[in-house]
Amino acid sequence: MNTLSSHVLDTTLGKPAQGIALTLTCPDGNQLKGITNADGRFNDWFSGEKATFPAGVYTLRFHCTPYLEARHGKCFYPHIDITFELEENGGHYHVPLLISPFGFSSYRGS
Template sequence: MTSLSKISLSSHVLDTTLGKPAADMVLILTTPDGEQHQGKTDADGRCRDWGVSGYSAGVYSLRFMCKDYLNSYTQDSLYPFVDIHFEMTEDGGHYHIPLLISPFGFSSYRGS
């Protein structure tokens, strides 16, 4: 695999029920070769540090561990976690994978 050292990855989790960033949510990045790296959202709901020195082209997965966060303010929530799979390419640039979450719905898109 080709190393993509100029590629960067970030994420942002926003709680659409409370209208605020989702702080302290654990995210697990799985690389194409199956390695897992853990990150955590900051006070602004952002995660930029995966402990990865470079990326290779391929399909990645981000697992957002939603249960503890959602259960911090509601007992009723459907999602213990949300998995988002995406593909990084050699000329893909910056990848920003946001998650909009509520106890009973979520969405994502490629951000900037």
């Protein structure tokens, strides 16, 4: 069983990035959508139901333009795609994103 969460931090402000829209593309092509909360986090992929994900390759798109333009007046990356692979029974996967108007970084979190 695999679970998935994300967290977005604005490194320029040193604060969580609230209100960033997310699109998760699953291995079968289905897409799930979400938006980061006040703490910059999201994990409610199935609206209150416990979400589990099969093994496969996923792409998580962070739609950054509205957030970055509203707070910093600029956005070099209109969206950021992070493609990753979930293993069979890999447990919990956490995909954090650190953003600024001109850069980003990610890693496998816990």
